[in-house]
Amino acid sequence: MRPKVIAMDFYANLKIWIRSKGTLFWSLAFPVILIFLFGAIFSGMDDVEYSLYVQDLDDSDMSEVFIEVLKETGVLSIESVKDDINITSYIKDENIKRLIVIPEGFGEDIKKASFDTSVTVTVSFYLDPGEQQSNQVVKSIIFSIIQNMNMNISQGRDIIKLKEVSTMTDDFNFIDFFLPGIIGMTIMQSCIYGSIERNTKYRKDGILRKLLTMPITRAEWIFAKMLFMLFLSFISSALIILVGVFVWDMTINITPFMILIIIASSFLFSGIGMIVGRFVKEEETADTAGGAIGFPMMFLAGTFWPVDQLDPVMQGIAKVLPLYYINEGLRNAMIYMNEAETIRNSVIVIVFALVFFIAGLVLTKWHED
Amino acid sequence: MVEKIVRCPECSKITTFYGNPGDCLSVTCPKCGIKGKVTFKKTVTTENVAIEVYNLKKVYGDLIAVNDISFSVNKGEVFAFLGPNGAGKTTTVEIIESIRKPTAGVIKILGKDIKTSFNQVKEKIGILPQEFHSFEKLTVRETLEYFSMFYKKRVNIDDILDVMDLRSYEKMLYKNLSGGLKQRVGVAISLVNDPDIVFLDEPSTGLDPKARREVWNVISSLRNKGKTVFLTTHYMEEAEYLADHIAVIHKGKIIAEGSLEYLLDKYGHGSLLRIKKCKDPNAVEMLKDKGFEAESEGNGNISIKIDYKDKVINVLSQLRYEGIDYDSIEIRRSNLEEVFLHLTGAKLSEENT
Ligand SMILES: Nc1ncnc2c1ncn2[C@@H]1O[C@H](COP(=O)(O)OP(=O)(O)O)[C@@H](O)[C@H]1O
Numbered sequence: 001m002r003p004k005v006i007a008m009d010f011y012a013n014l015k016i017w018i019r020s021k022g023t024l025f026w027s028l029a030f031p032v033i034l035i036f037l038f039g040a041i042f043s044g045m046d047d048v049e050y051s052l053y054v055q056d057l058d059d060s061d062m063s064e065v066f067i068e069v070l071k072e073t074g075v076l077s078i079e080s081v082k083d084d085i086n087i088t089s090y091i092k093d094e095n096i097k098r099l100i101v102i103p104e105g106f107g108e109d110i111k112k113a114s115f116d117t118s119v120t121v122t123v124s125f126y127l128d129p130g131e132q133q134s135n136q137v138v139k140s141i142i143f144s145i146i147q148n149m150n151m152n153i154s155q156g157r158d159i160i161k162l163k164e165v166s167t168m169t170d171d172f173n174f175i176d177f178f179l180p181g182i183i184g185m186t187i188m189q190s191c192i193y194g195s196i197e198r199n200t201k202y203r204k205d206g207i208l209r210k211l212l213t214m215p216i217t218r219a220e221w222i223f224a225k226m227l228f229m230l231f232l233s234f235i236s237s238a239l240i241i242l243v244g245v246f247v248w249d250m251t252i253n254i255t256p257f258m259i260l261i262i263i264a265s266s267f268l269f270s271g272i273g274m275i276v277g278r279f280v281k282e283e284e285t286a287d288t289a290g291g292a293i294g295f296p297m298m299f300l301a302g303t304f305w306p307v308d309q310l311d312p313v314m315q316g317i318a319k320v321l322p323l324y325y326i327n328e329g330l331r332n333a334m335i336y337m338n339e340a341e342t343i344r345n346s347v348i349v350i351v352f353a354l355v356f357f358i359a360g361l362v363l364t365k366w367h368e369d
Numbered sequence: 370m371v372e373k374i375v376r377c378p379e380c381s382k383i384t385t386f387y388g389n390p391g392d393c394l395s396v397t398c399p400k401c402g403i404k405g406k407v408t409f410k411k412t413v414t415t416e417n418v419a420i421e422v423y424n425l426k427k428v429y430g431d432l433i434a435v436n437d438i439s440f441s442v443n444k445g446e447v448f449a450f451l452g453p454n455g456a457g458k459t460t461t462v463e464i465i466e467s468i469r470k471p472t473a474g475v476i477k478i479l480g481k482d483i484k485t486s487f488n489q490v491k492e493k494i495g496i497l498p499q500e501f502h503s504f505e506k507l508t509v510r511e512t513l514e515y516f517s518m519f520y521k522k523r524v525n526i527d528d529i530l531d532v533m534d535l536r537s538y539e540k541m542l543y544k545n546l547s548g549g550l551k552q553r554v555g556v557a558i559s560l561v562n563d564p565d566i567v568f569l570d571e572p573s574t575g576l577d578p579k580a581r582r583e584v585w586n587v588i589s590s591l592r593n594k595g596k597t598v599f600l601t602t603h604y605m606e607e608a609e610y611l612a613d614h615i616a617v618i619h620k621g622k623i624i625a626e627g628s629l630e631y632l633l634d635k636y637g638h639g640s641l642l643r644i645k646k647c648k649d650p651n652a653v654e655m656l657k658d659k660g661f662e663a664e665s666e667g668n669g670n671i672s673i674k675i676d677y678k679d680k681v682i683n684v685l686s687q688l689r690y691e692g693i694d695y696d697s698i699e700i701r702r703s704n705l706e707e708v709f710l711h712l713t714g715a716k717l718s719e720e721n722t
């Protein structure tokens with residue numbers, strides 16, 4: 001590999017990119033516009049229903065009142081769980097996202113507490129750490145209800161306490177959820193389309209045929225193109241992050257895993273583009289095919305809203321989509337700082353990237369028939 | 370096949386004979402009928418040969434796109450591969466350029482078998498693929514710089530711009546150029562490494578007559594610089610105007626090969642002398658009596674086949690001698706269209722529509 005050739009090719013790509021208003025728009029302006037728009041639209045807005053399972057071990061008037069209040073918020077759909085069920089295995093088997101347990105003696109203890117200041121009652125809140133966004137909303141609802149009850153019973157002493165069975169410390173809002181999704185989406189778009197263009201337009205225009213007769217190796221060509229795609233991914237990501245930090249006052253962590261996921265995603269989607277380019281000859285058809293892959297993936301893989309709000313079938317689909325793991329990985333690496341989830345998603349993304357990029361290399365027709 | 374040009378010792382007619390190296394053929398002068406022998410050189414010295422193609426075959430499913438063809442291209446000549454659309458020109462040229470793989474056959478470029486040594490040849494060839502379109506968003510100069518950086522040997526970009534008459538467009542984006550200029554840039558790109566052999570696949574297709582002329586001038590200048598040019602075309606005028614050597618390809622087969630003169634001589638009707646509005650109805654008979662191949666075309670027009678140039682004078686002197694008056698004369702040369710018609714029964718230009 002000759003560094004000079006790669007540098008020159010990179011430079012030519014840069015010039016072409018800067019002069020192409022379309023690509024410039026999609027890779028830079030579009031994600032920024034989305035961040036502005038959606039940030040403004042969604043800040044403070046929430047009208048979705050979240051499921052909440054409730055096991056009432058007390059079954060008293062007081063516990064019924066508590067459940068009634070939860071229902072009246074209109075945001076939670078309450079499902080009751082029989083009191084003889086083992087919670088730990090139930091959550092696992094039924095894939096329950098959120099569940100609270102009202103302990104036995106809940107009503108009695110609250111009555112006692114109004115004269116005995118040493119008595120407290122603990123409501124346990126089990127939550128799935130992979131569902132931070134929705135959990136956050138539900139947690140704040142339950143919490144404010146408990147605050148209210150404490151206020152009414154004892155003028156503010158913490159009689160009823162909420163015990164979380166999963167660690168959730170920070171306070172996240174929609175833009176925190178949204179921004180990593182936009183990074184994933186932008187990388188997906190520019191890499192799929194960039195790679196499709198190289199494999200269909202360049203083929204039709206004879207540029208690939210010409211390259212075959214020139215002293216450039218396949219490795220040099222691929223390396224130069226991937227270098228440019230990485231550059232594009234990082235430029236887009238950096239711009240999106242800057243808007244997040246300076247406009248929406250976000251706390252974003254630039255971590256090695258974030259970088260790793262961005263690199264892997266660029267390879268992954270370039271590979272997908274190569275595969276599309278192999279099977280579709282016409283440039284326009286190829287773009288349509290690229291869109292047909294990119295758009296549904298964007299909506300299903302949790303770019304704009306949490307996947308756990310989709311119906312179970314859709315959730316199942318989401319979990320085979322590489323973009324889902326990119327989104328989750330980026331969120332955990334940049335925002336939630338959940339190390340275990342970051343590593344898990346990164347590994348999945350890297351595996352996807354290897355599979356698709358190698359498949360792309362193998363399937364690409366380097367010679368004509 | 371090799372060619373040998375021979376002058377008849379009797380009537381001085383120049384004829385091109387074809388044969389295999391080492392062959393000794395008995396030949397007859399087409400004009401005066403005298404018999405003689407022609408010996409062809411034993412070895413084709415590869416020193417003079419740029420491209421050698423042996424028994425090349427390419428099959429696509431049921432279709433034999435290129436059917437067992439052999440030919441060679443000499444250094445410094447413009448070799449035209451002439452044939453209608455779908456004849457197998459691009460398939461052949463792209464196999465020679467190692468873009469496609471042959472079903473069978475051996476190809477050597479500058480003496481090197483491309484199957485094993487194509488990488489050594491890359492520096493020495495320049496190609497313009499059929500319907501080539503370069504990067505839309507690069508200027509002419511940037512385009513040439515881009516394609517030249519891959520090569521060890523590079524021509525100064527300013528020199529190419531001057532030679533190709535592209536100087537005034539160097540800052541224009543490729544996408545804004547006219548069709549003719551795009552093709553000129555395409556040819557210029559194929560020259561950035563100062564190649565010995567230039568492959569041009571239908572360089573003037575789709576251009577208007579003026580732009581086509583410009584491309585022709587460029588190709589002529591390549592020959593003048595001593596480059597070997599492998600040109601494919603379906604325009605017979607292009608082959609007539611540019612080529613030193615023409616191979617006519619039809620349905621994957623080379624059906625005729627040689628210099629323009631040879632092809633016209635062998636397959637054309639020769640030149641025709643037309644006597645317009647001849648005043649004597651017996652003129653045709655008189656000319657036939659004198660041994661000329663004369664025919665009446667109606668309206669008093671007579672056409673006489675001319676197979677050597679003095680014949681024109683002979684015909685005209687005969688007419689004057691007999692005191693036969695006429696309005697005017699016209700000499701029509703045979704062309705490749707007629708050669709193609711003769712060989713295939715079809716018109717080249719019609720096969721392309
Ligand atoms: N990749 C291919 N697959 C199938 N058939 C092909 C392919 N390329 C060319 N052909 C066929 O081979 C024949 C010769 O084509 P081509 O070499 O392009 O002709 P030309 O360049 O003389 O117009 C045509 O009939 C064409 O349809």
Ligand SMILES: [Mg+2]
Nearest residue numbers: 458459499571
């Ligand atoms: Mg062709």
